Amino acid sequence: MIGDSDDTPLDLAVIGGGASGFFTALQFAEMAPQKTIALYEKGSQFLQKVRISGGGRCNVTHACFDPRDLAKNYPRGSRELMAAFHRWQPSDTIEWFQQHGVTLKTEADGRMFPDTDSSETVIQCFLNLAHQYGIPLHQKHGLTGISRHADGGFLLAFENQDELIHANHVCFATGSLKASPLLHQLQKMELTIESLVPSLFAFNVSDRRISGLAGVSHPQVAISREGHGAQQLGPILITHRGFSGPAVLRLSAWEARDLAACNHHFPFLIDWLPTIDQESLKSRFAEIRQHQGAKYVSNTPIPPISRRLWESLVLSCEIDEKMTWGQLPKIASDRLLTSLKCSRFEATGKTTNKDEFVTAGGVTRPTIDFRTMESRVVPGIFFVGECIDIDGITGGFNFQAAWTTAHIAAKALAVR
Ligand SMILES: Cc1cc2nc3c(=O)[nH]c(=O)nc-3n(C[C@H](O)[C@H](O)[C@H](O)COP(=O)(O)OP(=O)(O)OC[C@H]3O[C@@H](n4cnc5c(N)ncnc54)[C@H](O)[C@@H]3O)c2cc1C
Numbered sequence: 168m169i170g171d172s173d174d175t176p177l178d179l180a181v182i183g184g185g186a187s188g189f190f191t192a193l194q195f196a197e198m199a200p201q202k203t204i205a206l207y208e209k210g211s212q213f214l215q216k217v218r219i220s221g222g223g224r225c226n227v228t229h230a231c232f233d234p235r236d237l238a239k240n241y242p243r244g245s246r247e248l249m250a251a252f253h254r255w256q257p258s259d260t261i262e263w264f265q266q267h268g269v270t271l272k273t274e275a276d277g278r279m280f281p282d283t284d285s286s287e288t289v290i291q292c293f294l295n296l297a298h299q300y301g302i303p304l305h306q307k308h309g310l311t312g313i314s315r316h317a318d319g320g321f322l323l324a325f326e327n328q329d330e331l332i333h334a335n336h337v338c339f340a341t342g343s344l345k346a347s348p349l350l351h352q353l354q355k356m357e358l359t360i361e362s363l364v365p366s367l368f369a370f371n372v373s374d375r376r377i378s379g380l381a382g383v384s385h386p387q388v389a390i391s392r393e394g395h396g397a398q399q400l401g402p403i404l405i406t407h408r409g410f411s412g413p414a415v416l417r418l419s420a421w422e423a424r425d426l427a428a429c430n431h432h433f434p435f436l437i438d439w440l441p442t443i444d445q446e447s448l449k450s451r452f453a454e455i456r457q458h459q460g461a462k463y464v465s466n467t468p469i470p471p472i473s474r475r476l477w478e479s480l481v482l483s484c485e486i487d488e489k490m491t492w493g494q495l496p497k498i499a500s501d502r503l504l505t506s507l508k509c510s511r512f513e514a515t516g517k518t519t520n521k522d523e524f525v526t527a528g529g530v531t532r533p534t535i536d537f538r539t540m541e542s543r544v545v546p547g548i549f550f551v552g553e554c555i556d557i558d559g560i561t562g563g564f565n566f567q568a569a570w571t572t573a574h575i576a577a578k579a580l581a582v583r
Contacts, residue, residue: 176320177203179580180334182310184208186217187552187569188340189293194577196300202581204302205332207325209309214290216342220566221278222522225286227264228257228570229563230273240564242366242421243527244557247537248568255574257567267292278563313337313352321547336583338540338549338576343526353530356545361556363528364427366420370435371516372409376483381407386471389441390414393434393511396422400441405476408518413561416520420560423527431517437510439472439480445508452492452500460493467492469507480506525565529556539579540572549576 179195181188184206192206212218217225231237234252238245261271261279269292272282281288297304312324316333323332344350345363353360383405389398399421401414418435419426426433440448451469459467465488468477482488484502486495495503530550534543542548551572559565 175203175333176316176318177205177332177334178583179204179336179338180321180323180332181206181338181340182323183340183342183552183554184210184213184304184306185340185342185552185569186214186566187342187573188338189214189297190570190573191338191340191549191551191577191580192302193293193296193300194574195580196297196302198577198581200300205334206297206302206304207308207310207323207332208304208306209326211306213304213306214293217289217293218286220286220523221280221563223286224280224284225289226278226280226523226561226563226566227271227289228260228279228567230257230277230279232256232258237564237567240562241557241559241568242423243361244532244555244568247532247535248557248571251537251571251575254578255571257563259574260567260570263570264289264292267296276562310341310349311352313356319547336547336549336580338551338580339530339554340551340573342553344529344554345526356548358542358544359531359534361528361531362424363526364423365517365519365524366423366527366558367416367524367561368419368431368517368519369406369411370409370415370419370512370514371431371518372512372514374409374512376479376510376512377405377409380405380475380479383473383476384412385439385473385476387441388414389438390418391436392418392422392425393436395425398438398441403437406518409514410512411518411520416523416561419517420527420558423558426517432513432515434511434513437512439476439507439510440469443469445504448504448507452504456492456495461491463488464490464492464495464503472507480510520561523561523565525553525558527556527558529554532556537575540576541579549580551576 181192234249237252238249270282271279273279309326311326314322316322320335321337385403388403389400391398399414399417402412403414404412465478465481484506486499540549552569
C-alpha cells in the first residue's frame with residue numbers, strides 16, 4: 168500500500184533511463200532549468216539499448232526530412248507521428264546532437280550514425296549533459312506502484328526502496344511493456360494497452376533450396392505473405408535459420424499482428440526478380456536458348472542472382488546440372504520461371520534480429536494527446552517512446568520516434 172510523503176514534490180519524475188527517458192529529461196532541463204526533475208531506471212545501467220543499437224554504432228535517425236514520407240515508415244502510429252514530426256523531426260535531431268558535440272553522418276541508404284561509429288558517443292553525451300544539468304539519475308529504481316496524491320500529483324513506489332517519491336507529473340519512458348510488471352499498474356489506472364507482439368524479426372525456414380547457402384544475400388526481392396497483404400521490397404539474406412535482411416524485417420513489421428496470430432508459422436512468396444515481369448523473363452529465357460543454347464542452365468544465372476543461389480533454384484526445379492538451355496523442356500522452363508517469380512516457402516517460427524527489434528503494441532494511441540504526450544485518461548501522466556503503440560521499421564525510425572515524443576513531452580511539461 169502506498170502511503171504519504173512529506174517531501175516537496177518533484178516537478179517531473181521520468182520512469183526509464185533509456186533513449187526516450189534521457190531525451191525527455193535533458194530537454195526538460197534545458198527548457199525549464201528552474202524546475203525539479205529526477206530520472207529512475209530499474210536496471211543497474213542506463214541507456215542499455217542505445218549501447219547495443221545498430222550493432223554498437225547506434226542508428227540515431229534517418230535522413231528523411233518530409234514528415235509525410237517519414238511517417239510512412241511506421242506500421243503503427245503513422246498518422247499521429249506525421250503531425251508530431253512537424254514539431255520535431257530528423258533535422259531537429261541532427262541539429263540537437265550537433266549542438267551537443269555529436270556529429271551524425273549519413274550512409275547511402277539514409278541511415279544516420281554518429282561519425283565515430285560508436286553508440287558510446289551518444290551515451291557519453293547524454294550522461295555528461297545530465298551531470299552538467301544536475302539531473303539526479305537513480306539506477307536500480309524499478310517503479311512498482313503509482314497512486315494519486317491528495318494534492319493532485321502522484322506517489323511513486325520503487326522496488327527495494329522504502330521512500331515514496333512525490334511528483335507533480337510522471338513521464339513513462341519504460342520501453343516495451345511486454346512482460347512488464349507495470350502493465351497491471353497501468354491497467355489499474357484504466358489505461359488501455361494494445362496487445363503486445365514482436366516486430367522486426369527474421370523467419371525460420373528449413374528448406375533444401377536454401378540449405379548450405381547461409382551468408383548468401385540478394386540485392387532485391389519482393390516478399391509477401393501468401394494470399395495476404397502487400398509485397399515488401401528490399402535486400403534479403405539467407406541465414407543459418409532461414410531468411411533475414413531488410414525485406415524480411417519489413418514484412419515482419421507490417422504484418423506483425425497477423426504473424427503473431429498464427430504463431431509465426433505461415434507460407435510466404437519470394438519474387439527473386441521483381442524488376443522483370445513474367446513475360447519479359449520468358450523472352451529472356453528464349454533469348455538465352457537462342458544465343459547460348461549450349462550452356463548449362465545451372466551455371467548461367469540471371470543477374471543479379473548469385474551463382475550459388477541460382478544453382479540451388481535450378482536443381483530444385485529438377486533440372487539436371489548438365490542440362491543445357493537448348494535441351495530444357497518447356498515444363499522445366501515453366502517450373503524455373505515460377506521458382507524465380509514466385510518461390511513459396513514456409514516459415515516455422517521467428518528469430519529476433521540482433522541489430523534491431525521492437526515491440527508492436529503498448530499504450531493505446533487515442534488515449535494520448537500527441538500535442539503534449541499527456542494521457543487523456545490520467546492527466547499528469549505522460550508517455551514517450553516504445554511504451555506507446557508505435558513502432559517503425561529498421562533504419563533509425565524507432566529512435567526518431569523516441570526523440571520526437573520525448574521532445575513534445577518535455578516542451579509541454581516545461582510550461583506546467
Ligand atoms: C538490439 C537492438 C538494436 C536496436 N537498434 C536500433 C537502432 O540502431 N536504431 C533505432 O532507431 N532503433 C533501434 N532499436 C530500437 C530502439 O532501441 C528502441 O526503439 C528504443 O530504445 C526505445 O527507447 P525507449 O526509451 O522507449 O525504451 P528503452 O530504450 O527500452 O528504455 C526503457 C528503459 O526503461 C527501463 N524500465 C522499464 N521498466 C521500468 C520500471 N518499472 N522502472 C524504471 N525503469 C524501467 C528499462 O530498464 C530501460 O532502461 C534497437 C533495438 C534493439 C533491441
